[in-house]
Amino acid sequence: MTSALSTAGLFTASGFTFAEPFTSQDKFDLRFRQVHLDFHTSQHLADVGAQFDPEQFAATLDQARVNSVTCFARCHHGYLYYDTKAHPERRHPGLQRNLLKEQIEACHKRKIRVPIYTTVGWDQFTADAEPGWRQVLDNGMLQGTPPNEPGFYRLQCLNSPYRDFLKAHVKDIFDSVPVDGLFFDIIKPNECSCPRCRRAMVQQGLDPANAKHRQKYGFDVMYEWMREMSAFVRSFNKSEDNKASIFYNGGHIGPDIRPVTNTFSHWEFESLPSGGWGYLHFPIAQRYGRTLGLDCLGMTGKFHTSWGDFHSLKNPAALQFECFNMLANNAKCSIGDQLHPTGKLDAATYELIGSVYREVEKKEPWCAGAKPxxxxxxxxxxxxxxxxxxxxxxxxxxxxxxxxxxxxxxxxxxxxxxxxxxxxxxxxxxxxxxxxxxxxxxxxxxxxxxxxxxxxxxxxxxxxxxxxGVKFKAEAPFSPDYIKARPALAQGLPTGELVIYLRGHEVEPVAGSEVLADVYPSYFNRTADHYFSHRQTPSAGKPAYPGAVKNGRCIY
Ligand SMILES: [Zn+2]
Known part of the structure; x- marks a missing residue:
């Protein structure tokens, strides 16, 4: 599966560069080989981190050529994995050591970067302690996982006092451990019908009963929270060359994120092909995100399926393809894993990751600073x-x-x-x-x-x-119908009509435009009274209207 590599040659460090659309406050030059080390750990476990050996932890990462690892301050269960000063009630009850701090110190000795993960949207500890902070649906029910089902998928409202908790929590992280960067997870539009959100919508002249207004307001709250949080995080930066990276994860980067690009230091494209994103999500998101002027990191997983799939491994060829596809699309690499609650990294996982990251490392000289x-x-x-x-x-x-x-x-x-x-x-x-x-x-x-x-x-x-150069007449009268190219467009195509499965348009060329292909209707549409064989009725053999029209340098 190394063929994906050949496309990396299409990028060149000496190629053209274009003007950046804006200048972010703190651009980051990311490492090429990251692991995102999930650690959502149930409170029903003692001995959390009991088998953690700092030296072995960092050595395992180093041997797998990992040079950046995202470790956990706080997880979706809502617990903390360091010796907190501000929130002792949230320290994981089974935690045996100052895990995050020891992870960071051991990694720093080996020059491995350690961005810090914390959750925003989902936090079960808070959901249990403060049900009034949860998001409310427009039917009055609490948003998220029902009470008698497993899972922590219950969104917090960013208009609640949770917002103040998050700031106190971020300050506590800075007070407790060295911070290379922060990864805020589950950042979604705050579309909420709680009394606080309803009041605020009315104050802004919005109608809480109108779904479009709630959506707009939900985005505004999310954007405003991100701006506030980035300013807060940046207030801890010690100097120009000692800044914390900032990333807000919503599982996708698209046009909705453009207005708040400068709240980020870089992009991480969470996209596990086997985890619901599919193989086309990463290239779509990445080819969009890379135009916005920030350094990019693709993120897949080592799992057979998706996050939390313990004791499973991805096919090595698939992991290779995914990482090389990141390089070929001008992104650096991140592979998701989840640390076992005992704190010991899984040997087979790091053999797998190492086998791919050793290859990535060899290709880095051709990828660093490349422009598409x-x-x-x-x-x-x-x-x-x-x-x-x-x-x-x-x-x-x-x-x-x-x-x-x-x-x-x-x-x-x-x-x-x-x-x-x-x-x-x-x-x-x-x-x-x-x-x-x-x-x-x-x-x-x-x-x-x-x-x-x-x-x-x-x-x-x-x-x-x-x-x-075309005028709209109507929806296509027949569907499926057929298209046949005229000579100017026919090169490389099979001769004869080709089926078009979905209904198109009937258009008319305006004077001066050239028809490149014709639409051939079938004898009749497939109905109860008129149908033909197993599927669509064949072409009646007569061109009816244009299938492709060229006007100057435009083709419809
Ligand atoms: Zn709310």
């Missing part, structure tokens, strides 16, 4: 239809990856002048502002490809982008 050389900007549909793997973007990216075309994933705020070609897949509708931006791009010689509803106005009843 990219021709194509592919719009993400996330801004329009939501979802961390929006199908129109996933489909277009898969085609580009498989055909070896280099692209960034972009949103409507992006600097378009970086790209020779823009692709608007299926759902990228165009308001007045975007129309102006795209028309300007085309008038300066940029090329553009749009499909289906892309290029239409937000109400999707007419094209809003004159440059496309």
């Amino acid at each position: 050389l990219v021709d194509i900007g592919l719009f993400t549909a996330e801004e329009f239809i939501g979802g961390r793997v929006p199908p129109p973007t996933a489909g277009a990216l898969r085609m580009l990856q498989e055909s070896g075309h280099q692209c960034d994933i972009i949103d409507t705020e992006a600097d378009l002048s970086r790209y020779k070609v823009l692709i608007l897949p299926d759902e990228i509708t165009v308001n007045a502002e975007l129309e102006k931006k795209l028309s300007e791009y085309v008038s300066k010689g940029g090329a553009l490809i749009a499909s289906h509803r892309a290029g239409m106005n937000p109400t999707k009843d007419a094209f809003a982008l004159p440059a496309l």
Whole structure:
């Protein structure tokens, strides 16, 4: 599975650089080989950390060529793993030693960086102690795992006194251990109907009964909390070259995060292909995030499936592919593991991680400081239809990856002048502002490809982008239907009609545009009265309207 490596050669340290969209307050140059060492440890265990040997811990990491390890201050069960000064009631009841501090000191001796993990959204200790701090759904129920089911998936409200606790907790971390960085987990929009949130919404002229207002308010609360927390963390920085890294994890980096980019020091793309993210999430998120000017870290797991899958190992070829894919996409590597409650690292896990990280280490000279050389900007549909793997973007990216075309994933705020070609897949509708931006791009010689509803106005009843050279008539009358390329587009395609499974549009070319392909309807649509064989009715053999139209440097 080393073939993924060849794409790393597409990046070059001497390649072009583009203007950063902004300057973050504290940019970080990350290490290449990180482990994210989960430690969500039930309170029903004694002997926590009893078998921890600082020297053996750091040596095991070092031998596996790990040079950064995220260790735990506090977990989703809500417990602390260091000798806290401020919150002794939250120290894990079974904890046998000052675990986090010993982890950090042992790693620092070997020049291993130790960012510190703490949870924000999920905290079972707090959920039990202060049920009034939990998020409330719009039906009045408490958000999250029901009381008689296992799991700590119960979100805290950031408008509650929990917010003050978090600051006191962060201060306590700085007072108790050396801090290389902080990783805040489970950062989600605070969409909450608790009395505090309802009052605040009304004060801001928002309607708590309106779901759209609650969503907007939820984002505002999250953004505001992140700004406040980053300013607070930065107040502990000792000097310009001794700063704590800051990352807020919500399991995805997309256009929603752009407004608060400067609250981060870097990106970590949590994306375990076997853990629900799939194989297309990482490239989509990474190709977007890398355009925002911060250093990037991909994050997978060593697990057979996902987090908390104890005593399981990923297929080595899969772990290799995932890490090399990170390098090839201009990210550094992080592999998730969970430390056994006794505090001893699993030997087989670090043999596996070491086997991949030794290979990563050899490739680093070609990856450090590399910049992606990219021709194509592919719009993400996330801004329009939501979802961390929006199908129109996933489909277009898969085609580009498989055909070896280099692209960034972009949103409507992006600097378009970086790209020779823009692709608007299926759902990228165009308001007045975007129309102006795209028309300007085309008038300066940029090329553009749009499909289906892309290029239409937000109400999707007419094209809003004159440059496309097509007029909307109706939804396609037949579906599935067939498409056949004319000679200009036919190179490399099979001859004859090809099936299009989903319903498209019937369009008309405007004067001056050239038809590149035709749509061939079937004899009839498949209904109870008229159906044909097992699946779609075949082509009736007659072209009806354009399937692809070229106007100057634009293709619809
Ligand atoms: Zn609330």
